[in-house]
Amino acid sequence: MSAEKQIWVWADYRNYFQSRVTLQILARATELARKNDAVVCAVVFGDRVDEYVTEYIAHGAQKVYVTDDPFLKTYNVESYAFLLSALVRRFQPETLLVGATRFGQEIAPRVARQLNTGLTADCIDLDMDDKDRLVQIAPSFGGNLVAKIITPKARPQMATIRPGTFQELPHDDDATGEVISVALPDNMPAPRVRCLKSELQPVHARKIETADIVITGGRGMGSKGKFKKLFDLAELLNAEVGATRPVVYANWVSHDSLVGQAGKHIRPKVLFSFGISGAIQHTAALADARFIVAVNKNPNATMMKLADVALVADANQVCTGIIRAVKERIRD
Amino acid sequence: MLHIIVCIKQVPMVSELPWDAKTGTLKRETAQGMMDPSSRRALEAALQIKADPASGPVRITVVSMGPPMAKEVLYEARALGADQGVLLTDSCMAGADTCMTAMILGAFIRNHCPDAGLILCGSMSSDSETAQVGPQLAEELDIPAIGYARRLELGCRCIRVARHVDDFMELMEMDLPGLVTIDHAAESDRYAPRYVTLGGVEAAFNTGGIQVMDGRALGLEKEFNALKASPTKIMEVYSPLTQKEGRVLTGAVKKMVDTLFDDYGKIISSAMGKDLKTHDHEEDL
Ligand SMILES: Cc1cc2nc3c(=O)[nH]c(=O)nc-3n(C[C@H](O)[C@H](O)[C@H](O)COP(=O)(O)OP(=O)(O)OC[C@H]3O[C@@H](n4cnc5c(N)ncnc54)[C@H](O)[C@@H]3O)c2cc1C
Ligand SMILES: Nc1ncnc2c1ncn2[C@@H]1O[C@H](COP(=O)(O)O)[C@@H](O)[C@H]1O
Numbered sequence: 001m002s003a004e005k006q007i008w009v010w011a012d013y014r015n016y017f018q019s020r021v022t023l024q025i026l027a028r029a030t031e032l033a034r035k036n037d038a039v040v041c042a043v044v045f046g047d048r049v050d051e052y053v054t055e056y057i058a059h060g061a062q063k064v065y066v067t068d069d070p071f072l073k074t075y076n077v078e079s080y081a082f083l084l085s086a087l088v089r090r091f092q093p094e095t096l097l098v099g100a101t102r103f104g105q106e107i108a109p110r111v112a113r114q115l116n117t118g119l120t121a122d123c124i125d126l127d128m129d130d131k132d133r134l135v136q137i138a139p140s141f142g143g144n145l146v147a148k149i150i151t152p153k154a155r156p157q158m159a160t161i162r163p164g165t166f167q168e169l170p171h172d173d174d175a176t177g178e179v180i181s182v183a184l185p186d187n188m189p190a191p192r193v194r195c196l197k198s199e200l201q202p203v204h205a206r207k208i209e210t211a212d213i214v215i216t217g218g219r220g221m222g223s224k225g226k227f228k229k230l231f232d233l234a235e236l237l238n239a240e241v242g243a244t245r246p247v248v249y250a251n252w253v254s255h256d257s258l259v260g261q262a263g264k265h266i267r268p269k270v271l272f273s274f275g276i277s278g279a280i281q282h283t284a285a286l287a288d289a290r291f292i293v294a295v296n297k298n299p300n301a302t303m304m305k306l307a308d309v310a311l312v313a314d315a316n317q318v319c320t321g322i323i324r325a326v327k328e329r330i331r332d
Numbered sequence: 333m334l335h336i337i338v339c340i341k342q343v344p345m346v347s348e349l350p351w352d353a354k355t356g357t358l359k360r361e362t363a364q365g366m367m368d369p370s371s372r373r374a375l376e377a378a379l380q381i382k383a384d385p386a387s388g389p390v391r392i393t394v395v396s397m398g399p400p401m402a403k404e405v406l407y408e409a410r411a412l413g414a415d416q417g418v419l420l421t422d423s424c425m426a427g428a429d430t431c432m433t434a435m436i437l438g439a440f441i442r443n444h445c446p447d448a449g450l451i452l453c454g455s456m457s458s459d460s461e462t463a464q465v466g467p468q469l470a471e472e473l474d475i476p477a478i479g480y481a482r483r484l485e486l487g488c489r490c491i492r493v494a495r496h497v498d499d500f501m502e503l504m505e506m507d508l509p510g511l512v513t514i515d516h517a518a519e520s521d522r523y524a525p526r527y528v529t530l531g532g533v534e535a536a537f538n539t540g541g542i543q544v545m546d547g548r549a550l551g552l553e554k555e556f557n558a559l560k561a562s563p564t565k566i567m568e569v570y571s572p573l574t575q576k577e578g579r580v581l582t583g584a585v586k587k588m589v590d591t592l593f594d595d596y597g598k599i600i601s602s603a604m605g606k607d608l609k610t611h612d613h614e615e616d617l
Binding site for chain 1: 369429430431434460461462463464467468470471472476477478479480492496497498499500501502503504505506507510517562563564565566567568569570571572573574575576578579580581582585586588589590592593596597599600602603604605606607608609610
C-alpha cells in the first residue's frame with residue numbers, strides 16, 4: 001500500500017493520433033494533484049509500449065505503471081479490466097480517471113464493478129476539495145443543470161471524461177518520471193472473446209474540432225430541407241457544420257456532426273448558432289468558442305445568453321440574410 | 333432453443349419534446365415515457381434473429397427495471413414480437429445507479445432465466461448515456477460480452493459480432509451464453525428500429541402477459557435499498573450558466589444582419605481568411 005496519494009490515468013493509446021484524450025486528462029490531473037500533493041500516474045498496458053511511456057512522462061505523468069507483455073498486444077476489455085483492477089487493489093490509488101473512448105467506456109464500468117466503487121460518466125469538469133475528495137461535475141437530468149458528485153467512501157473515485165474536455169500540456173522533453181514495471185499476474189483468465197479482425201479505418205477529414213468558423217443548427221431550423229441551407233453558408237464562410245442531438249436523431253445530418261458532450265468539442269474563432277436552445281449537454285462543448293453569434297426566436301433561450309451577439313429572429317431568414325450579405329461584401 | 337433476453341429501459345421523452353413555438357420553451361408537461369432508442373435497436377436485433385430460419389427456434393424475453401409505468405414499453409415490445417415481458421419494480425429499487433441496475437437485472441436473469449443464451453442491451457440509453465449497464469451486467473453474470481455491435485451472426489453456440497470502435501472496424505467472436513450491446517449510432521442502420529401502430533400496442537395490452545416481480549420475488553435481500561447502496565452521492569445541483577454581456581439585436585432581419593457585419597465584420601472576416609466590407613473599412617477609405 002502506498003502512503004502517497006495517487007491519481008491514476010488509464011492510458012488509451014490505441015488510436016493515439018486521433019485521440020489525445022489521455023494527454024488531456026493528464027493535464028487536468030496535474031492541476032488537481034497540486035491541490036492535495038498527489039502524484040500523477042499513468043497506467044499503460046500493451047506489448048512494447050516504451051514510446052508511449054516516454055510520451056506520457058513528457059505530458060505530465062510523474063510515475064508510470066507498465067505491464068508490457070505480448071499477451072496484451074490486442075486490446076481485450078476482459079483482460080485489461082482484470083489487470084487494471086488487480087493493479088488498483090495492489091497500489092490503491094485514490095482516484096482513477098479514464099478517457100471516454102468507446103474502449104474506455106467499456107473498461108471503466110467493469111473495473112468499477114469489480115472494485116465495488118462508483119463511476120461518474122462523462123464529467124465536464126473535475127475538482128479536488130479540501131477533504132481530498134474528487135468532485136465529479138457532470139450534466140444532470142433534463143439538460144440545464146449540472147451536478148457535483150462525490151464518492152464518499154468507496155475507493156478509487158472513478159470518472160470518465162470525453163475527448164476534448166481538457167487541453168493537453170505542451171510536450172516537455174526534459175520531464176522525468178519513474179517507471180514501475182508490473183509483471184502480468186499468474187492468475188490472468190484466458191480471454192473469452194476472440195478478436196478475428198481489427199482494422200484501423202482511414203479517418204474522414206471532417207475538421208469541425210479545429211475549424212475556425214463553425215455553424216451549428218438545432219431543431220429551430222425546422223426541417224431537413226431548411227437545415228441544408230446552413231451548408232451553403234458554410235461553403236461561403238469556409239466553415240464546418242455541426243448539429244444538436246435532436247437534429248442528429250431526426251437524421252437531418254449524420255451522427256459525426258453532433259456537437260456536445262456526446263459528440264465533438266469545438267473551439268472556433270467564430271460560432272454561428274441557429275435555432276438552438278442551449279442545453280448543457282450541448283453548450284459543454286462550446287466553452288472555447290471565442291465569438292458567438294446566436295439566432296433564436298426566443299430571446300430568453302440559454303444559447304442567446306451565451307452569445308456575444310444575439311439576433312432575435314427566425315433562424316432561416318437570418319441564414320438567408322447572412323448568405324446574401326456575405327456575397328455582397330466579400331472582396332476577392 | 334435459443335432464449336434471448338433483451339433489457340429495455342423506459343426513458344422520458346425530454347430531449348425530443350415539442351417546443352412551444354410562441355415562447356420557445358420545451359413543453360415539459362407533455363413529457364411521456366418512451367422506449368429508449370438504443371434498447372429498441374437491441375430488440376430489433378433479437379427480432380431479426382428470431383425471424384431468420386437459420387437460427388432455429390428462438391424465444392424472446394424482454395425485461396425492464398423501473399416504475400410501474402415502465403410496463404408500457406414492455407407491452408410495446410410484446411406487440412413487436414417479444415414472447416414474454418417482465419417488469420422488475422419495487423420501491424427498494426428506486427434511485428438505482430448503473431451498478432445496482434445491473435445487479436437487479438442480473439438477479440432476474442440468474443434466478444429466473446437459467447437457460448438464457450444471449451443477452452442484448454442497448455449500448456447507451458438516451459436519458460443517462462452512461463453506457464455502463466451492459467458491461468456491468470456482463471460482470472455481474474460473469475459471462476463474456478462484446479460492446480457496440482453493428483451486425484450479429486449466430487453460429488453453433490457462438491456468436492460473431494461486427495463493430496466499430498474508436499475508428500477500428502472489428503470482427504469479434506465468443507461462445508454463448510454471452511452479452512452483446514447494440515450500437516446506438518444512427519449510422520448502424522441494420523438494426524434501425526421498427527415501430528408498432530397504436531392498434532398493435534392496444535392488442536398487446538389486451539393479451540396481457542406482463543409479469544411483475546418485486547425484490548422478494550427476485551431474491552434480493554430484505555434490507556436491500558438501491559439508493560443507499562449507491563457508492564456515489566450528489567452534493568449539489570446548480571445551473572452552470574455564465575452569461576455574457578452580449579448585444580441583443582431585434583427588428584428587421586436585413587437591418588440586424590447589416591449591423592452584424594458593420595460592427596463585427598472584422599472578427600468574421602479574419603476567421604474566414606477573406607476580406608469583407610464593413611463600416612470600419614468604409615471609414616478607412
Ligand atoms: C445524456 C444526454 C446527452 C446529450 N448529449 C447531447 C449532445 O452531445 N449534444 C446535443 O446537442 N444535445 C445533447 N443532448 C440533448 C440536449 O439535452 C438537448 O435536448 C438538445 O441539445 C436540444 O437541441 P436543440 O437546441 O436543437 O432543440 P430544442 O431544445 O428543441 O431547441 C430549439 C430552439 O430553437 C428555437 N426556435 C424554434 N423555432 C425557431 C425559428 N424559426 N427560428 C429561430 N429559432 C427557433 C427555440 O426557441 C429553441 O430555443 C443530450 C441529452 C442527454 C439527456
Ligand atoms: N432500468 C433498466 N431496465 C432494463 N434495461 C436497462 C435499464 N437501464 C439500462 N438498461 C439497459 O442498458 C443499456 C445501456 O443503458 P445506460 O447504461 O443507462 O446507458 C440500455 O440501452 C438498456 O438495454
